[in-house]
Each structure stands twice: as C-alpha cells, then as structure tokens.
Amino acid sequence: MKTSVKTLRLENNIIAKASGEFHGGIYPPENKQQSMTLPVGSLPIPDELIFPLNQHMGAPAEPIVSVGDNVLGGQKIAEAVGMFSATIHASSSGTVSAIEERILPHPSGMSGLCIVIQTDGKHQHIDFQTCDDYLEQEPTELIEKIREAGVTGLGGAGFPTAVKLKPPANDIINTLILNGTECEPYITADHSLMLYHAEEVIASAKLLSHILGNPEHVLIGVEDNKSDAIQALASALKNSAMNNIQIMTFPTKYPSGGEKQLIQLLTGKEVPSGAIPASLGIVMQNVGTAVAAYRAVALGQPLTSRITTLVGEALTTQRNYQVLLGTPIEFALQQAGFDASNNERLIMGGPMMGFTLKELTTPIIKSTNCIIAPSKKELPSPPPAQECIRCGLCSEVCPVSLLPQQLYWYAKAEDYERAQNYNLFDCIECGACSYVCSSNIPLVQYYRATKGSIRQQEQEKIKSDHARQRFEFRQRRFAKAEAEKIAKREARKKAAAKAKQLQAEKLARNPEANKDSTPKCDPVTEAIARVKAKENDPAAQQARLERSINSAKNRMTKLQEKLANAEHDKKNPISAQIKQVEVRLQNAEKQLAEFTSSEVVDDKPTIQDAASSAIEKAKANTAALANMSEKEKLEKQLTSLKQRLKKAHQRLADAEQENNEHLDAFKNSVTKLEQKLKDTQTQLSASTKADKYGLN
Template structure:
C-alpha cells in the first residue's frame, strides 16, 4: 500500500458533487457560433493564420505562437471564419480579448490526420512536437503548455510522475467522470508521458470520495507498475504542492517548482488529451465540463467543443432563468463570477455553477479582524494570512512579499473560515498584481537605463575611435610631408629626383634660386641714375584744388566761429580748435604747392614771383 503523508491546514466544505454524477457524460453538440480566444494558456497569445471568410475544417490550426512560450489554437468543427474581433473572455475582470469567431456548417468535416500506432518508434522530440502541435495545455490549473512542462531542466531528473485525480473543490466532477468513463485513455496518456520522462515511479492520486473512479482506474492499470493512491478527502488536497506532499512527503521549496525535488504533476484531463493527440491525431478541441447548481434542472457533465458559449451549456442543462442569481466559472472556492453568459469555454474551464441566491449567497459586509487566527490554522501553505492582509491593505507590498506572499495558492481556505467575512484572497490577489506591475515598471526602467548607458558608451567609443583615426591621419600626413621634404632636399642637393613630385619640387626650388641670383647680379651691375630722373613728378593741379578747398573750409569755419561767439559761448573753444586745425591744414597745403612749383621749374630758369 502506498505510504501517505499529510499537509497542515485545510478545510472540509460541503462537496455538492452528487448533482452532476447521476448521469454519464453527454455531448453538448455543435453551437451556432464558436468563439475561440487566441490566448487560452500561460505565455504568448497565438497569432491568427486564417482570414475572415475562410472555410476551416475540424482540427485545422487557425492560430499559432511563432515565438515564445505557447501552443496553437484549432478549429473545433468545420465552418467559415465569420469574424476576428474582441469578445468577452473568461477572466475575473470581465475583460475582452481577440477571438476567432467561426460559424459552423454542420458537416463537422475533419482535416487530414496522421495518428501514430506505436509512439515508441519515434524520437522523444517528435512526440513532444506532436503534443505541442495538438495545442495541449494544462487542463486543471493555469494552462501551462504541456510540451514545455515535459521538458524539465537537464540537471533535474524526474523520479516521480503524479497524475492528479483528487479534484478536491466542491461541485466539480469533470475529472471524476473522465476517470470513470475514459480510464483507459487516461492511463494511455500517462504511459506516454512516463515514456518521455522515464521516472522511477508513477502514481495516480484520487480522493476517497470517488469510489467509482477508483475502481475504473484500478482496472485500467492492471498489469502495469502504476500505483493508485487513495487519499483522504480534504480541501485543497488537489493542489499541486499539497498532493506532492501527501504522496511523497516532500515539500516544494518556496519560489521553486516540483522539478526541483524530482517530481512532476499532471492532470487527468491533460493525460487523456495527450493520448488522443498521439493515437488519434486529435488536437485539443474539446474538454469535459461540469454544469451544475440549483438553477439548472439537469445538472451533469458534458463533453464540450472549445469555444462553445456558456449560454449553450446552460440551455443543454435546463437553466431556470427565474432561479438564477449568479454564474460562477470554476468552483465556489477558487472560481469567479461571470458578468455574461456569452463567454466561451476554453481549455482551462472545468465547471460552470448556475447558483441561486440561497445556494451561494452574497458575502456579508467585511468586519474588522478579531485576530482569531483561524485563517492561519486553515492555510495549507503555513503562511501568516493576518499579516499578509494588513500589509496588503496598507499597500506595504515589500513586507507582504517578505512573508512569502507568492507562496499563496489562493485556495480560499482562509476566507472560508474567517468569522469577519474578510475577502482575504482578494487582498492577496490585489497585492500580487501590484507587485507584478511594479516589477514590470522597474524592468522597463532598467532596460531604458541600460539602453541609455549603452548608447552613451557607444557614442563615447565612436568619438574615441574618430579621434584616434584623426590622429593617425595627421601623423601619416606629417610623416608623408616630412618624407617629401627630405626627398626634395636630397634631390635638389644631388640634382636628381626620386619621383615626379620630388622632381617638380627640386625644379621649382632651383628656379627660385636662379631668379634670386639673377636679380642680385642685375642690381649690382646697373649704373647709378640721376636723382631728378627717379623722382615722381607731383600733380600740381590736384594740389591747387586741395588748397582751394582748404581755404574755403577755413573761411566757413571762421564765419561759424564768429557766429558761435555771438550766440553760444560754450562752443567757442571747440570751434577755435577746429579753426586752428584747418589753419594748419591750409599752411601745409600752401607749402606743398610751393614745393611742387619749385620742383616743376627747370634748374636753369629763375622762379617767377608769386
């Protein structure tokens, strides 16, 4: 018998599972419209590879992830692509996102498929590629791409492969009914994953409140080494970390992953999808969904095409509109209220609760914390919910993170037992969101700073390289000039040139030297010329004109002086200086004229009197 351990905390809410297990799984049928969101998994959203108006076949790939972490999206049936637009998608905020809307043609015509009869003859990478191309993501949690999860780090060998069939949350019976009716497919998918990982142990964990599923799975594993571990019913024993602790006694380290301790956990629905992807070449285009609640007459479990609006499922389950008070996607502990019934079923959707006001009443107003510590006792992660609540409410996010806020699995056990009706999980989600936002902003800031510093370093490096090149060019030019000068001097001295430029420089230098020698020789041999012959004859007419202008200006200035003396005594000195200056100018002009006349008279003649 498999040894079991226990985890701290946990609660026992009413199960309410019998309503949806009375009937076998039913086919939901083909709806009037299929709404296929492009992001149904963790990672990058898929990119559309079809156009509006295209006819698509069942199983045809309509969107794919070109780069990054993600899986493709396939058409759930044949039909025409009617629109590619924003539609409401499953999200606590009621947000909308890009979706491909397909109008089914009713033919349900398949695309070409290539199933594999013996996957052991293939390479492991080929099988992982088939799982990826089938668009399989985790169907029991956040939707982590299965092919990536099946590639653990090389330094972390998976020793224990766990198949999670606990399904601990109230109302949900999708995995229970899957194990009852598709046990062989579940085991086949587990074998494929075990062949890829090569673990030393494979175990399927099932809560003891599912006797029919336990019997079916035990029959399916006959002749294999797969263990069936029946665990006590306690919420949240279906949590990945809690189930690992129950079955192995090991604890996943804070901030770590199960692979860190040599364990991997997969979901029952994921195992069946892997089996169909390999043996039938069927991509993930449908899943098992529970439709329950007191507002529907025929609660049960349906196999639903991905993209089917919730309203179609409610109609199939016999919704009584007058009783409906609230729609919840998921379970009552970790699910969230839907704002509309037009949202589609996606790969991670496992339950829709159509609840009456008495079944899931609105929570009472929040009251002050009385420090009863019931939340701490119920926490399966052994955290301090009170302190986390206070820090989250006070926006002291660093302190909350220091108390391992991100180890919280948001199971809702603390909120369930709180006598003050404090929505503790909502505070934790808020704090996590703010921390993630701050990290994203810090990352953007760091990247911007790195880009700026890299740019500055690049500009500085380019400037240094430019300066170095300039110095090299200057040095090369100086060396070339010195070389040319030396060659020219040598050529001039020896009367020969080493090249054309040196020859030309030598010729120019020799010509200059010859010219200088010729000029000096001519100056020495030239006879002395008479002084009168070398003098330049003065312009007497111009000098007479200058004298007349000076005398006229002197006369004007003397008149102004007399007038100034009579009218304004303070300008007398200024005018007197001006008159004296002009008087000197007249005298110089008269003297220049006299000398000019003397020079123009021949030495043999007697100068005429004025």
C-alpha cells in the same frame, strides 16, 4: 452506493495510501454528487463557435485562416507563436465568419481577438493519423505531436503541456504524478474521465512516462471521495502491463489538488519557494491533460473538446458534458435547462478558486472544467465584512503556513515590504482563509490586489532605475563638461592676471616708457586696434581706393566691348550697368582726391583720442588691481595716482599756456586726484598698521 476507500483491496501495491500531509486545509461541502448521477452527456453543435486566441498561458496564437474560409473539425486555425503558446483547432466544420474582439472568459472580463466559426452542422473532420507504436518513437517527436495538437493544462492554468514535458535538462525526472484529485467542490469533470475512461488514463500515464524517460515512480493521486474512480483505475491498471504505476489515495481535504500540496502528500517533499516541481525531479499533469496528450499521439486528435461539469441549482440538469471547445456558455447552459431568473452569478471553475463571468456569450475554452450556475440561495454573497479580530482561523487552515491575518493587515496598510516578508508571494490563492474568516473579509482579493501592486511597482522601479541611471550619467557628463569649462576659464583668468601683473610691474618699473602704450594683456582689443590701425593707415587706404578705381576701369572697358558686340535688344541693360560702374568710379576717384588732400591736415591725435587712451589705461590698471592684496592694491593705486596727478598738473600747465577751453575740467580733475591721493595714503597707513598687529 459508494464504497469507502478503507474497504478497497490494496492488492499488488496497486493502490497505496499517501503518507505525506500538508498544513491546514478545509472541509467545505463537496457538492459533487449532483453532477455524478448521470453519465457524461453530449451537447448539440451550436450555430457559432468562438475560439479565443489566448486561452492558454503564454503568447496568443496567430490566426492562419481568414474570414470566409471553410474549415473542418480538427483543422488548425491558429498557429502557436513561440515556445510558450499553443495551436488552436476548429472543433467542428463550418465557415470562418469573423476574426474579431470578443469578451473572454477571464476574471477581468476583458476582450480579446477570437476566431468565430459559423457551423454547418455536418460535423465533418479531417482525417486523424492514428499511431500504435508511439512507445517506440522518440520523446521529442511525441512532444512535437502534443504541441501540434494544442494540448494545454486542462486543470485551470492552461500551461502548454509540451513545455511541461520538456523539463530543464539538468533536472532528472524520477517521479511522474497524474493529478486526479479534483479537490474543489462541485467539479466532477476529472472524476468522470477517470471513471469512464480509466484505460485511457492508464495509457496516458504510460505515454507520459515514456516521454519523460521512464521515471522510477508513476503516481496517480486521487482523493478518497472518488472510490468508484479509484476502482476503475485499479482494474484498468491490472489489465495493463504497467507495474510501476501506483494509485495513491488520501483523505478528502481542500486544497489537496494544488500542485504543491499534492507533491507534499505523495512524496513528503516541498517544492522550494520560487522553484518548479522539476527541480525535485517531479512532473505533474492533470489527468484530463494527460488523456488529451494521449489522444493527440495515439489517435492523432487535436484538442477540440473536453468534459465540463455544468452544475448548480439554477439548472434542471446537472451533469458532465463532453463539450466542443468554443461552445458559447449560454448555449451550453440552455441545453442544461438554465433558469436565469433564479441566478445571480456564474462561476467558471470551482467555488473556491473559480471566477465570476460577466457575459453569457463567452465560450467554453480548454481550461473550462466547470461552470456553476447557483440558485440565489445556493451560494449567497457573504455578509458585509467586519474588522479582523485576529482569531487565527485563517492561519490554522493555510496550506502553505502563512499568517493571512498579518498579510491582510499589511496589505491594507499597503506596507508592501512587510507583506513580502510575510511571504505574500508563496500564497497560492486557494481561498481557504477567506472561507473560514469569521469576519467575512475577502482576504484573497486583498492578496491578489497587493501582489498586482507589488509587481507593478517592481516594473516601475526597473523603469525608474533605468531612467535614473541615464539621468545620472547625463548629469555626470554635464558636470564634467562644466568642470572642464571652469578649468579652462580659470586657466585663462590666471594667464590674464599674470599678464596684467607683468604689465603692472613693467609699468611700476618704468612708468614713463609705457605712458602711451595700450595694455598688452587683452588680445581682442589688440586685434581690434590692429585692424583699426590698418584701416587708418593712409598708405593702405590709398592703395585700396586705387585698387577699386582700377577694377572699375577694367570693368568699364569690358562692358563697353560687350556693348559694341551686343545685339540691339540687349543693349539697354548693358548701358545701365555701364552707368552704374561710371558712378562707382567717380565716387572712388572723389574719395581718393579727398583722402590725399586731408592727409596733410589731419595728422595729430585729438584731445578725445588722448582721453580714450587714458581710459583704456585706467581700465587695465583696475583689472590688475583686482588680483592684488589689499595693501598691494593700495600701494599700486598710490603710485598710479601720483603719476596721474603729475600728468594732470602738466596738462593743466599746458592748457593754461594754450588757454584751452577745457581748462576748468583739468583743474577739477587735479583737485579730485589730490583728494583721492590723500585718501589712499590714509588707507595705506591704516592697512600697514593692521598688518603689524596681524589683523589682516
């Protein structure tokens, strides 16, 4: 049935063999014939259509309908939010029954907001605006149409097509590649599209070429296991006027359809690590995506349906279907005769890179190219993993020349730095290494987890760097404030020390003159002393008392006037007030009388006063002492002791004369002082000696 590519006529350069090659690759069983025995079928309209708002890469769309609204097929129900987003259209007519969280067709099994439409079975749709002269229109206008139609990559990742068609301005596009490789086993959606809609594929190549400014090369890459599709494309191409389009074939090998691998196959170039193909002047689109873009522009049809392969031995009918987007998977599988009892897992996508579905209720979305419902025997779970023996089969098949066995080692050890040095982030997760692993190690799973951890760590690092910077700034600020405080304190201390020293010097020079003066170094004590002095000043006290008596008298006259004028009912409170003022006045007068009489009697400082002033002086002296050298201190101490002794002697003599009751205390202090004086003298002599020998 199949003709080999070698027998294809390579006429007019329409079909060419790709000259490039990529490292590694594997040859898994293709399993493509079972879904290609029948042409593309169609499914009835399900009762319910589910449209997840983020079925594309980028920001989720914003619903523009509300529950209860009637919608038509092709009507926009959700608007793109920003550049990296895509609009969503209803795929059939009906009523919006809910906008709610539903489980998404996503590897994580997470749920997300979906618009749910209860269909009416009439399948009415809006009028589509066809357009014939699109090749005359401006590219930006056409890109806008494609964006408006919600076209995203149908091959898997769901990248918004309009974004991809607008490459960075400084990248000059010289090559457009349509990817019809479909290298994953089982999937035949693109194969059917190329086989049955070859004209549209060629027309879409024309359209995209126009949008990209007619690049030099327009290539359609198809693996040589799809010879019928290659033939169909070739004849469609011959009938078209396009002569710069070339169909490129290459040997079937997984993963030829990977963007980077196909570029290497067709152009021999490698996309630099971390860059996009546009940096090489290349734009690649999946054939399905290209046709969707063509239909959006030429037929005015938004993306509301696609070809999906339903395959696997748990189905009675294995074939491709043109399915309405939003169709629940369970409904689609039932139409294909799904035998749930013979099925353990459902795969969305291919067996190499697809993911398992957790719920049958999830819908078919824009990127659903295949659903595999294998029988229990068809794709058995791998046996338990053994230790890696570093046989190196994985590095033999790696299409990007990594060392998967080493990546596994470092991933397992959570040595993220090494893993990155082994270029973990160049891994395309094609699964070739896991496929050949003789120890059945789920390598790709390790890489995904490690990539996730590294990304998370980087995010956290950014966050913690930020926090650390803030913290350090705060610390610096605090340290600065603290330093300023300390400097101020130091300055004050120095000033105080200086003042004390001055005082001490003064004292040393003229001890008699300063006998009773309080130390001048402390402004606080001075201030307090001043206030006290003021309070104790008899003249001021008398004046104060007289003032309060005057004011009380004034108030009294005022109140009496008020009482005279007041009404009867308000007289009581006023007379109470008068009584209060009277009491106050009496108090003040009494105080004044007491004050004037005591003034004469109490004029001499008491013994206690003398004692407190002596304490004050001692305090000041010790404070000054703290700032001197040992020897100076001792000397100072000595002089002060001598003075004190002298004074004590004098006081003792006075006391003896007066026969004072504190006589004993005075005697005591004299002996104490004598003792202290003696001690200090010995200390001083020792200190001078030590000084001589340079010991101090």
